Amino acid sequence: MWKTILRRLLIMIPEVILLSVLVFLLAKAMPGDPFTGSINPKADPAQIKHLMEINGLNDPWYQQYWNWVVHLFHGNLGNSYQYQEPVTRLIEGRAGNTLWLAFFTMILTYAFALPLGVYAGRHEGKLPDTIIRFYTYVTFCIPVFVILVLGIWIFGYVLGWFPTTGSVSSDAQTWAQTVGSRFYHILLPSLLGALFGTVNIVQYLRSEVIDAKHSDYVRTARSKGVPSKDIYRHHIFRNSLLPIAAFAGYSITGLLNGSIFTETVFSYPGMGLLFVNSISYRDYTVITALVLIYGILNLVGTLLSDIILSIVDPRVRIE
Amino acid sequence: METESNFLNIKDVSTAFKIDGQFYDAISHINLQVQHDEILAIVGESGCGKSTLATTIMGLHDPAETKISGEIDFEGTDLLKLDDDGYNEFRGAKIGMIFQDPLSALNPLKRIEDQISEVMDYHTQMTKAEKHKRTLELLDEVGIVNPQRTAHQFPHELSGGMRQRVVIAIAIACKPDLIIADEPTTALDVTIQAQILDVLRAIQKENHAGIILITHDLGVVAETADRVAVMYAGQIVEQGTAEQVFNSPEHPYTRSLLRSMPQRDNEGDDLYVIKGNVPSLQKMPSTGDRFAPRIPWVPESAHEADPVMHEIAPGHEVRCTCYKTFQFPDEQKGSVTV
Amino acid sequence: MSLIEIKDLKVHYPIRSGFWNRITDSVKAVDGITFNIEAGETYGLVGESGSGKSTTGKSVVGLEKVTSGSILYNGKDITKRDNRRKLDYNRDVQMIFQDSLSSLNPRKRIEDIIAEPLRNFEHLSKDDEKLRVLQLLNIVGLDADALYKYPHQFSGGQRQRIGVARAVATNPKLIIADEPVSALDLSVQAQVLNFMKKIQREFGISYLFISHDLGVVRHMCNNIAIMNRGRLVEIGTREDIYNHPLHIYTKRLLAAIPETNVNQRVAHRASRLAVEKIYEEQQDKYYDENGMAYPLVQVSPTHSVALPETIAKQLASQEGEVQA
Numbered sequence: 012m013w014k015t016i017l018r019r020l021l022i023m024i025p026e027v028i029l030l031s032v033l034v035f036l037l038a039k040a041m042p043g044d045p046f047t048g049s050i051n052p053k054a055d056p057a058q059i060k061h062l063m064e065i066n067g068l069n070d071p072w073y074q075q076y077w078n079w080v081v082h083l084f085h086g087n088l089g090n091s092y093q094y095q096e097p098v099t100r101l102i103e104g105r106a107g108n109t110l111w112l113a114f115f116t117m118i119l120t121y122a123f124a125l126p127l128g129v130y131a132g133r134h135e136g137k138l139p140d141t142i143i144r145f146y147t148y149v150t151f152c153i154p155v156f157v158i159l160v161l162g163i164w165i166f167g168y169v170l171g172w173f174p175t176t177g178s179v180s181s182d183a184q185t186w187a188q189t190v191g192s193r194f195y196h197i198l199l200p201s202l203l204g205a206l207f208g209t210v211n212i213v214q215y216l217r218s219e220v221i222d223a224k225h226s227d228y229v230r231t232a233r234s235k236g237v238p239s240k241d242i243y244r245h246h247i248f249r250n251s252l253l254p255i256a257a258f259a260g261y262s263i264t265g266l267l268n269g270s271i272f273t274e275t276v277f278s279y280p281g282m283g284l285l286f287v288n289s290i291s292y293r294d295y296t297v298i299t300a301l302v303l304i305y306g307i308l309n310l311v312g313t314l315l316s317d318i319i320l321s322i323v324d325p326r327v328r329i330e
Numbered sequence: 331m332e333t334e335s336n337f338l339n340i341k342d343v344s345t346a347f348k349i350d351g352q353f354y355d356a357i358s359h360i361n362l363q364v365q366h367d368e369i370l371a372i373v374g375e376s377g378c379g380k381s382t383l384a385t386t387i388m389g390l391h392d393p394a395e396t397k398i399s400g401e402i403d404f405e406g407t408d409l410l411k412l413d414d415d416g417y418n419e420f421r422g423a424k425i426g427m428i429f430q431d432p433l434s435a436l437n438p439l440k441r442i443e444d445q446i447s448e449v450m451d452y453h454t455q456m457t458k459a460e461k462h463k464r465t466l467e468l469l470d471e472v473g474i475v476n477p478q479r480t481a482h483q484f485p486h487e488l489s490g491g492m493r494q495r496v497v498i499a500i501a502i503a504c505k506p507d508l509i510i511a512d513e514p515t516t517a518l519d520v521t522i523q524a525q526i527l528d529v530l531r532a533i534q535k536e537n538h539a540g541i542i543l544i545t546h547d548l549g550v551v552a553e554t555a556d557r558v559a560v561m562y563a564g565q566i567v568e569q570g571t572a573e574q575v576f577n578s579p580e581h582p583y584t585r586s587l588l589r590s591m592p593q594r595d596n597e598g599d600d601l602y603v604i605k606g607n608v609p610s611l612q613k614m615p616s617t618g619d620r621f622a623p624r625i626p627w628v629p630e631s632a633h634e635a636d637p638v639m640h641e642i643a644p645g646h647e648v649r650c651t652c653y654k655t656f657q658f659p660d661e662q663k664g665s666v667t668v
Numbered sequence: 669m670s671l672i673e674i675k676d677l678k679v680h681y682p683i684r685s686g687f688w689n690r691i692t693d694s695v696k697a698v699d700g701i702t703f704n705i706e707a708g709e710t711y712g713l714v715g716e717s718g719s720g721k722s723t724t725g726k727s728v729v730g731l732e733k734v735t736s737g738s739i740l741y742n743g744k745d746i747t748k749r750d751n752r753r754k755l756d757y758n759r760d761v762q763m764i765f766q767d768s769l770s771s772l773n774p775r776k777r778i779e780d781i782i783a784e785p786l787r788n789f790e791h792l793s794k795d796d797e798k799l800r801v802l803q804l805l806n807i808v809g810l811d812a813d814a815l816y817k818y819p820h821q822f823s824g825g826q827r828q829r830i831g832v833a834r835a836v837a838t839n840p841k842l843i844i845a846d847e848p849v850s851a852l853d854l855s856v857q858a859q860v861l862n863f864m865k866k867i868q869r870e871f872g873i874s875y876l877f878i879s880h881d882l883g884v885v886r887h888m889c890n891n892i893a894i895m896n897r898g899r900l901v902e903i904g905t906r907e908d909i910y911n912h913p914l915h916i917y918t919k920r921l922l923a924a925i926p927e928t929n930v931n932q933r934v935a936h937r938a939s940r941l942a943v944e945k946i947y948e949e950q951q952d953k954y955y956d957e958n959g960m961a962y963p964l965v966q967v968s969p970t971h972s973v974a975l976p977e978t979i980a981k982q983l984a985s986q987e988g989e990v991q992a
Binding site: 375376490519520521523524546547548549550552553572573576577586587588590591592593594600601602603604607 | 716717823824853854855856857858859861862865866880881882883884886887888910920921923924925926927928929930931933936937940944
């Protein structure tokens with residue numbers, strides 16, 4: 012098994028290289044330059060030219076790419092033009108925020124989705140099932156940013172129950188206060204994200220439960236004289252949860268991608284917000300670093316899913 | 331045939347399924363008895379209701395979608411009057427069931443041992459060690475060479491024949507009086523089929539169980555069964571001992587089936603084809619001989635208005651009176667039948 | 669010259685393992701088989717699941733990548749794609765499958781299903797095409813109103829007949845029938861088998877009839893090959909195989925067919941168990957040191973068996989067969 016994981020990691024190397032080239036070229040292809048908009052429009056064009064020159068922006072792309080990679084291995088992702096700070100430090104400060112938010116959203120999502128999916132599947136066609144399906148359709152139809160904006164307006168501004176910006180209150184002094192404040196800040200965005208991000212898991216789990224209910228092995232269990240509640244516990248739930256568990260790896264990356272919306276609406280200082288800002292400021296170094304990180308996380312998520320599946324499903328064995 | 335030794339008495343049982351809000355009979359007015367130490371084969375083609383009969387005895391139907399009437403007297407208890415918990419006292423303990431597809435009949439995520447000992451969890455007070463010992467015994471009994479190893483395997487690691495042996499081990503774990511085997515060998519190769527049938531026979535001898543063997547394969551019936559019931563369109567049309575049914579078949583359907591089989595002596599000839607199709611559940615006529623449309627040359631007067639079973643020899647019963655005059659078209663012309 | 673000559677056909681699937689996923693071994697699905705199919709005959713290929721009989725069938729149609737060996741049609745090796753195209757091979761050789769529901773496209777009407785091979789090969793006008801489809805439906809005994817229906821609206825037997833109609837649409841020389849009646853009820857099976865015979869009589873088609881059911885094979889086939897773990901263990905006429913089987917595997921298969929004669933059941937079971945005992949105990953006599961079948965040895969003009977020459981002759985003389 013470790014061999015296979017190692018092999019998968021090795022395969023990821025060319026994938027990451029390809030990804031980095033693509034990312035780098037895409038960033039280069041974007042119109043404008045990092046100085047547009049941030050420099051006095053009356054500035055001397057010659058001076059801009061000079062700035063481009065000393066920043067190496069006039070070199071051929073492969074030269075720039077090579078410089079970037081060499082720096083990368085020195086832990087140097089370059090300086091952000093916008094913040095005038097090393098990109099590593101910029102991301103360092105925000106990665107924790109984003110992962111914390113994504114992780115918590117995932118826990119809430121599963122906490123909502125698993126019981127709903129199982130319950131709907133078990134009572135297929137009855138009223139609770141209809142209600143749950145209606146709920147998932149509604150959440151499926153409404154775009155996530157609409158929900159976020161509505162949520163922040165109602166619970167943040169009108170009712171004032173939750174903070175509407177930032178990741179931690181500046182009043183927090185002690186360690187406990189800091190943790191509490193951080194938790195308070197992510198509660199609303201992760202709740203909203205979870206309540207409206209359950210649709211896939213609920214629908215998938217529901218149909219898995221319905222399939223399992225009509226499967227031959229459940230019929231065998233019934234003819235063994237196993238009571239209905241034990242059939243659900245020992246046979247249906249475990250077998251239906253299997254594909255969901257394997258899906259967890261992918262869903263982490265999904266949540267990271269979703270953080271772009273959430274962080275922007277909630278002005279939450281994470282990687283997503285940084286990403287959006289960097290795009291509007293053509294902050295190449297930051298953009299390339301972030302896209303690369305997101306890309307690698309996606310690859311890791313896929314690998315994670317494969318590993319989880321091989322652990323929970325005896326039919327899939329990684330040799 | 332109502333003797334003391336009948337521990338299972340199926341009396342006038344009908345099972346109807348809900349289709350588009352209406353109930354249609356899949357089996358109607360079935361009367362059958364099973365004794366200890368016998369194999370009763372129920373034979374018929376797909377859609378004749380033989381599997382429905384099995385699942386009706388097992389109580390595996392969703393009560394919201396089915397309507398069951400009649401009485402299933404199992405050692406003095408009417409199974410049809412039981413609720414689900416009551417039924418669970420019988421399922422697995424006194425009635426064991428074997429299914430057609432041994433791969434899907436086993437939970438893919440559980441080890442063989444867990445799937446076998448699960449039956450004992452619910453019907454015995456055995457300790458863990460006792461259950462383990464019994465599991466190995468059972469695997470040995472159904473002819474698995476290395477029980478210790480197989481017990482720890484998952485279903486996908488076993489061959490089709492091995493899986494079916496495991497399913498049989500589950501069915502007999504609590505030494506049931508009745509074993510229902512629904513097409514137990516259809517998914518298997520002929521050589522494996524022969525082995526599985528041997529195992530079934532050996533088990534029956536050992537436990538004095540009664541076996542209901544459901545199959546479409548006349549050869550399997552002829553080799554295995556003590557008594558045979560032939561089903562067509564939800565009804566039993568002929569029943570008797572294996573010798574009676576195979577040596578002197580009377581009902582036109584039984585005779586047609588035997589005639590449409592490729593046999594040693596009809597190589598190269600065209601096989602007999604039964605005219606028409608089996609009617610669907612919704613189109614099943616409620617009166618008259620259900621097989622009449624398949625033998626259109628037989629005059630209506632030969633059929634009974636409401637065909638019942640006639641005992642033509644001790645234990646040999648045939649539905650409708652049309653069997654008395656029934657001939658195949660080529661027999662009528664006087665030509666030689668092959 | 670035979671219609672199809674299969675020579676030392678091998679189909680191996682690689683097994684990959686180890687860190688670099690290199691090919692370390694192979695599954696020998698078909699491992700060197702040789703036989704001929706004559707024009708107008710039904711050739712039976714019998715074996716249990718995993719014996720390689722379906723892989724052989726697929727190789728003959730060209731659906732399988734052949735590892736080595738050749739399949740000659742009109743003297744040309746059709747394991748090469750170029751030859752298949754040049755000879756219009758895929759028009760001349762068609763296939764009928766076991767599962768009639770999954771082998772017919774559920775979203776297409778019967779008219780389009782049957783006309784598909786015509787459209788690929790014949791390029792008829794719209795009217796001629798329809799006429800031909802109606803003709804084909806008539807041959808397999810279906811009404812014209814079937815044209816506009818979909819596969820799920822038919823019963824299993826009717827669908828299998830649609831499969832037959834599609835297969836004969838291009839007037840093929842050979843039809844590969846892979847377990848064509850295994851999923852059907854007895855009465856429907858009789859109907860489909862009768863149609864297959866009728867079509868053979870009318871159009872002179874050859875069949876490669878692949879089946880595990882020795883009863884059906886006896887009814888349909890003049891020449892039969894028995895396949896076991898990728899190799900042939902016995903080849904012969906119906907008479908040779910059913911009345912003078914030589915290889916223990918053939919005997920075992922034959923003994924396992926359930927007989928409908930109730931009066932003989934005890935004797936039949938005893939003889940089956942006797943054969944089974946020999947099969948268990950004398951593996952080393954009938955198979956080589958690797959547990960594989962020996963090369964075929966001819967014991968009569970029609971009959972060959974996979975045994976060392978001395979044993980084959982000895983068994984044949986016991987059976988009263990004289991070597992030609």
